[in-house]
Amino acid sequence: xxxxxxxxxxxxDQAARTASEIxxxxxxxxxxxxxxxxxxxxxxxxxxxxxxxxxATLRHARDRFVEVVVRPALSTPRGEPRVRALFxxxxxxxxxxxxxxxxxxxxxxxxxDEPGPVRDELVRNQRDLAETIARVFRTGIDEGHFRxxxxxxxxxxxxxxxxxxxxxxxxxxxxxxxxxRAQNAFDVLLDTVRP
Amino acid sequence: xxxxxxxxxxxxDQAARTASEIxxxxxxxxxxxxxxxxxxxxxxxxxxxxxxxxxATLRHARDRFVEVVVRPALSTPRGEPRVRALFxxxxxxxxxxxxxxxxxxxxxxxxxDEPGPVRDELVRNQRDLAETIARVFRTGIDEGHFRxxxxxxxxxxxxxxxxxxxxxxxxxxxxxxxxxRAQNAFDVLLDTVRP
Numbered sequence: 001x002x003x004x005x006x007x008x009x010x011x012x013d014q015a016a017r018t019a020s021e022i023x024x025x026x027x028x029x030x031x032x033x034x035x036x037x038x039x040x041x042x043x044x045x046x047x048x049x050x051x052x053x054x055x056a057t058l059r060h061a062r063d064r065f066v067e068v069v070v071r072p073a074l075s076t077p078r079g080e081p082r083v084r085a086l087f088x089x090x091x092x093x094x095x096x097x098x099x100x101x102x103x104x105x106x107x108x109x110x111x112x113d114e115p116g117p118v119r120d121e122l123v124r125n126q127r128d129l130a131e132t133i134a135r136v137f138r139t140g141i142d143e144g145h146f147r148x149x150x151x152x153x154x155x156x157x158x159x160x161x162x163x164x165x166x167x168x169x170x171x172x173x174x175x176x177x178x179x180x181r182a183q184n185a186f187d188v189l190l191d192t193v194r195p
Numbered sequence: 196x197x198x199x200x201x202x203x204x205x206x207x208d209q210a211a212r213t214a215s216e217i218x219x220x221x222x223x224x225x226x227x228x229x230x231x232x233x234x235x236x237x238x239x240x241x242x243x244x245x246x247x248x249x250x251a252t253l254r255h256a257r258d259r260f261v262e263v264v265v266r267p268a269l270s271t272p273r274g275e276p277r278v279r280a281l282f283x284x285x286x287x288x289x290x291x292x293x294x295x296x297x298x299x300x301x302x303x304x305x306x307x308d309e310p311g312p313v314r315d316e317l318v319r320n321q322r323d324l325a326e327t328i329a330r331v332f333r334t335g336i337d338e339g340h341f342r343x344x345x346x347x348x349x350x351x352x353x354x355x356x357x358x359x360x361x362x363x364x365x366x367x368x369x370x371x372x373x374x375x376r377a378q379n380a381f382d383v384l385l386d387t388v389r390p
Contacts, residue, residue, distance in 0.1 A: 158356075185353050
């Protein structure tokens with residue numbers, strides 16, 4: 001890893017923190033120049049435009065998400081343990097990884113009505129996540145932990161709902177019971193899909 | 196209703212549409228002047244500041260939410276029918292009321308890390324909504340439709356999760372099955388709280 005890549009990673013780490021706290025629209029060449037004490041022209045040379053910077057921020061955060069949530073979950077035993085690991089690692093991601101929680105949640109509501117490359121990247125990213133949940137759930141059907149007629153796509157919808165509610169109750173409403181409620185909801189959901 | 200109030204309502208209707216599509220941060224004296232063809236000085240005289248305008252937008256949308264979601268639901272029979280009415284009217288609100296769906300969802304992720312009057316208003320508003328869900332659920336316990344030991348606050352968390360997932364899958368992912376998945380999730384949730 002050369003110096004250029006270290007700098008790029010440091011800038012994108014800051015961009016991810018900014019996107020998490022004030023939203024992806026707050027990630028601009030100007031705001032990042034202020035926050036990283038780099039020159040605008042230097043950042044422009046690295047990233048080219050606000051939109052390229054926002055896309056690079058999403059891809060950078062996605063790599064990190066795969067590293068701290070998806071990959072460790074996929075290394076746990078197939079079936080319910082893997083489903084639980086994925087669920088719990090996401091809660092940890094939303095709680096501890098970034099100062100304002102999961103940046104994809106904020107970006108999703110910012111860009112859902114704005115066609116373009118940023119929205120396209122978010123859609124790909126969040127469809128992949130839903131498919132990952134469904135795929136992990138299927139390992140639980142194969143292992144006999146879940147009913148053969150349970151619907152993996154419905155399960156992905158349900159899990160995302162719990163995550164979104166956790167973010168909403170924890171971040172906006174400062175509900176000290178948010179994590180407990182998310183865990184309860186997940187346990188009840190698993191009960192509904194057991195054989 | 197005088198002319199001033201009609202004008203004010205028309206401006207706030209537009210502000211709610213803008214907040215729904217591009218977020219509450221996009222609601223400014225300048226953007227509303229452009230969209231409503233009113234003078235900035237006229238809007239400034241009405242609303243005083245961007246923040247006052249944003250607060251007025253949230254209160255205006257809240258009044259409308261009470262009118263089209265909460266009040267009709269509260270006029271249905273107590274218990275499960277009322278819980279279902281509240282659930283379904285919210286889906287309709289997110290689908291049809293505004294061009295970008297529920298503006299509170301977008302505003303919540305925009306302002307959850309920004310202390311101040313706008314965040315305070317959102318917190319009050321969303322806590323009231325969670326309490327309304329819990330209160331309506333309690334009528335179902337009283338009527339014997341739901342288990343006496345079911346937790347109304349947990350139910351409110353779960354219902355909000357389904358709504359947030361509906362918004363996410365419908366708005367961002369353009370999933371044609373979003374409404375069906377939300378209804379399935381709600382039916383399964385009701386099954387878990389029956390006596």
